[in-house]
Amino acid sequence: MVRARAVAEEAELACVFVHEDLDSCDGADYPVVHRRVQEALRAELGNAHYVLAVEEMEAWLLLFPDALSELVGAWKLPAKYRGKDTGRLADPKGILMREVSKGGRRYRESDAPAVLEKAVTLELHRDPVGSNRSWTRFGADIETCCRDHLKQPTRRR
Ligand SMILES: [Zn+2]
Incomplete structure (x- = not known):
């Protein structure tokens, strides 16, 4: 699919990012699964990155409480989730739906890109509140x- 898309767009395939959710919390399985798929992608495609979120990418959103509140004023991350390893929290999507957004409109999966965009706009992405090794x-x-x-000069993340 990736190669066909590159051909269709007359583009050079420089690198591929593949994102999936691990669907379980951070633990011994994470590096094993990551390594296996990363090596398979590299063997098949050359330059490739396997982006495997623990437990699911919503865990990343919990690292940016100010971005959540900036997106929807009534959204607030409860103190008990601040400064944690969010990769070890069970059901981060449920936390967003039931606890973060209980005072405003309900969090939806389609909000995720906007939350991360806010984090980048506010330059919070470099200083997450808490940790998550994925x-x-x-x-x-x-x-x-x-x-x-890409052989381009890089800004810091
Ligand atoms: Zn790359």
Whole structure:
């Protein structure tokens, strides 16, 4: 599919990012699954990054409470989730739907890009509140890609 798209767009295929959710919390499985798929992608495509979010990419959104509140004023991340390893929280999407957005309109999956856009606009993405090693790895992948695969000068994440 990736190669066909490149041909259709008369584009050179410089690199491919594949994103999936692990659908389980961070633990011993994460690096094993990541390595296996990453190596398969590299063997097939050359330059490729497997972006595997633990447990699901909504866990990344919990790293940016101010972006959530900026997007919808009534959204508020409860203190008990601040500064945590969000990759180890069960059901981050449920946290967003039932706890973060209980005072405003309900969080929907389609809100995720807008939350991350806010995080970037507010320059919060460099200083997450808490940790999540799949988010950290995603940032490192982007830096590697800009430096080695796209051969472009890179701004800091
Ligand atoms: Zn790359």
